[in-house]
Amino acid sequence: xxxxxxxxxxxxxxxxxxxxxxxxxxxIELLRGDPRNRSPDRPxx
Amino acid sequence: MPQLHLTGLDLGVILAYVAATLLIGYATxxxxxxVEAYLLAGRRLTLPLFVGSLVGTWYGGILxxxxxxxxxxxxxxxTQGLFWYLAYAIxxxxxxxxxxxxxxxxxxxxxxxxxxxxxxxxxAILNFLxxxxxxxxxxxxxxxxxxxxxxxxAGVLIGAAIVCLYSLRGGFRSDVYTDMLQxxxxxxxxxxxxxxxxxxxxxxxxxxxxxxxRHLDLTGGWDAQELxxxxxxxxxxxxxxxxxxxCYAARSPRVAQLGIFLAIGFWCLFDVCTTFGAIYARAALPxxxxxxxxxxxxxxxxxxxxxGLFFAGVLATVMSTVxxxxxxxxxxxxxxxxxxxxxxxxxxxxxxxxxxxGLVVSVLLAAGFALVFEGSIRAVWKSFGSLMAASLxxxxxxxxxxxxxxxxxxGLSALLLGGGITALDLVLESFGRSPLPxxxxxxxxxxxxxxxxxxxxIVTRRP
Numbered sequence: 001x002x003x004x005x006x007x008x009x010x011x012x013x014x015x016x017x018x019x020x021x022x023x024x025x026x027x028i029e030l031l032r033g034d035p036r037n038r039s040p041d042r043p044x045x
Numbered sequence: 046m047p048q049l050h051l052t053g054l055d056l057g058v059i060l061a062y063v064a065a066t067l068l069i070g071y072a073t074x075x076x077x078x079x080v081e082a083y084l085l086a087g088r089r090l091t092l093p094l095f096v097g098s099l100v101g102t103w104y105g106g107i108l109x110x111x112x113x114x115x116x117x118x119x120x121x122x123x124t125q126g127l128f129w130y131l132a133y134a135i136x137x138x139x140x141x142x143x144x145x146x147x148x149x150x151x152x153x154x155x156x157x158x159x160x161x162x163x164x165x166x167x168x169a170i171l172n173f174l175x176x177x178x179x180x181x182x183x184x185x186x187x188x189x190x191x192x193x194x195x196x197x198x199a200g201v202l203i204g205a206a207i208v209c210l211y212s213l214r215g216g217f218r219s220d221v222y223t224d225m226l227q228x229x230x231x232x233x234x235x236x237x238x239x240x241x242x243x244x245x246x247x248x249x250x251x252x253x254x255x256x257x258x259r260h261l262d263l264t265g266g267w268d269a270q271e272l273x274x275x276x277x278x279x280x281x282x283x284x285x286x287x288x289x290x291x292c293y294a295a296r297s298p299r300v301a302q303l304g305i306f307l308a309i310g311f312w313c314l315f316d317v318c319t320t321f322g323a324i325y326a327r328a329a330l331p332x333x334x335x336x337x338x339x340x341x342x343x344x345x346x347x348x349x350x351x352x353g354l355f356f357a358g359v360l361a362t363v364m365s366t367v368x369x370x371x372x373x374x375x376x377x378x379x380x381x382x383x384x385x386x387x388x389x390x391x392x393x394x395x396x397x398x399x400x401x402x403g404l405v406v407s408v409l410l411a412a413g414f415a416l417v418f419e420g421s422i423r424a425v426w427k428s429f430g431s432l433m434a435a436s437l438x439x440x441x442x443x444x445x446x447x448x449x450x451x452x453x454x455x456g457l458s459a460l461l462l463g464g465g466i467t468a469l470d471l472v473l474e475s476f477g478r479s480p481l482p483x484x485x486x487x488x489x490x491x492x493x494x495x496x497x498x499x500x501x502x503i504v505t506r507r508p
Contacts (some may be wrong), residue, residue, distance in 0.1 A: 022201040025092075
């Protein structure tokens with residue numbers, strides 16, 4: 001099936017991948033405890 | 046109301062998503078002691094959080110988008126996609142950095158800085174009316190009714206209660222953290238339908254054979270004026286309070302600017318999925334009601350589990366918008382109207398408390414309006430949007446980009462004329478007595494706003 005609708009499948013795949021990548025970046029940031037990501041009302045350390 | 050064929054597994058996926066959202070809300074429940082912490086998460090949004098929150102919040106009208114694509118086809122991607130990407134890009138290029146550098150907290154506060162207290166008060170009232178999430182709370186109620194067979198009233202109230210539960214104490218921090226989960230669920234949900242549609246129903250030949258002639262035309266046979274209306278509507282992004290709030294909350298001006306460009310990539314991929322999902326729905330279920338065609342296709346072609354993910358995605362799309370709207374409405378009530386206009390001497394703690402009360406008030410107000418105006422909610426929604434855009438677009442852009450133009454008289458004239466003329470035209474139009482039939486009230490109000498601004502600017506200009 002060599003028609004343009006295959007690009008739709010690629011688009012959907014990319015969307016899913018991009019969302020997971022963004023969530024992974026966020027989780028890594030959270031786990032590393034980036035101080036810039038901390039809430040200001042939490043005492044340092 | 047259509048009947049879905051949700052299995053125990055589907056309902057389990059939906060409930061797991063709701064439970065995870067509540068859990069994140071619980072984990073981020075700590076009450077923030079300062080206004081900046083409660084409303085802007087301390088201005089520390091990093092790039093992933095900024096993008097996740099903006100993408101999740103902005104995309105709330107998935108049922109409406111599905112309806113337009115089902116009825117009109119690919120032109121939906123032009124009017125609900127491409128035009129908006131241009132507006133986002135303009136925002137990123139010209140406004141995002143300036144807003145972050147301004148260190149303001151809310152959009153109406155920006156009016157205070159440009160034009161003084163009068164413009165601030167009017168802007169705050171308009172902003173509140175525009176951000177009470179009536180249409181989205183109604184969508185939430187409809188979805189819960191669809192999934193669990195509740196009455197609409199119960200669906201609306203339970204939906205409103207869930208949103209309050211996870212966002213009330215933590216404020217913006219809970220909002221952006223839950224947005225991240227909601228973004229993932231909504232992207233996976235809309236993406237999963239596409240391969241099932243393409244491989245299960247057929248490719249391009251199938252679509253050409255089943256669809257009306259203009260459904261795959263980019264302009265859909267719409268005339269230039271109609272397209273121009275949509276283009277202008279897309280430009281209302283330039284005064285959208287959610288964009289402003291996230292730019293104020295970004296860790297740096299660069300995060301705000303780059304984040305919007307990354308978000309455009311997400312929206313682009315997402316819009317292709319929703320548009321073609323609904324186009325496939327039109328091809329496969331031509332007799333379905335336009336608003337339900339897209340969900341009904343998912344109900345029919347997805348297997349158990351994937352179906353639950355799709356509907357959890359639709360729910361996440363709506364919930365991520367309700368909470369953000371309610372928070373902006375709460376900020377307007379608690380910070381602008383109470384903390385700076387009515388009680389300028391109020392302490393930080395009492396302003397945060399007022400914001401939390403404002404959040405409950407705005408969600409309850411939205412639930413009440415949703416139930417009372419159930420039939421005509423889209424019209425009410427569009428009217429508030431037009432009112433907001435017609436009154437704010439000119440003074441806000443002039444204040445940000447043409448700094449020499451700032452004068453209280455010009456700002457007030459633009460706000461009052463834009464809002465007043467739009468409101469008048471909307472009322473006359475509803476009685477079929479508009480003096481300019483066929484011209485959108487938004488255009489009329491916007492022209493009046495621009496004219497009022499320029500005239501007042503000329504009259505009050507110092508020699």
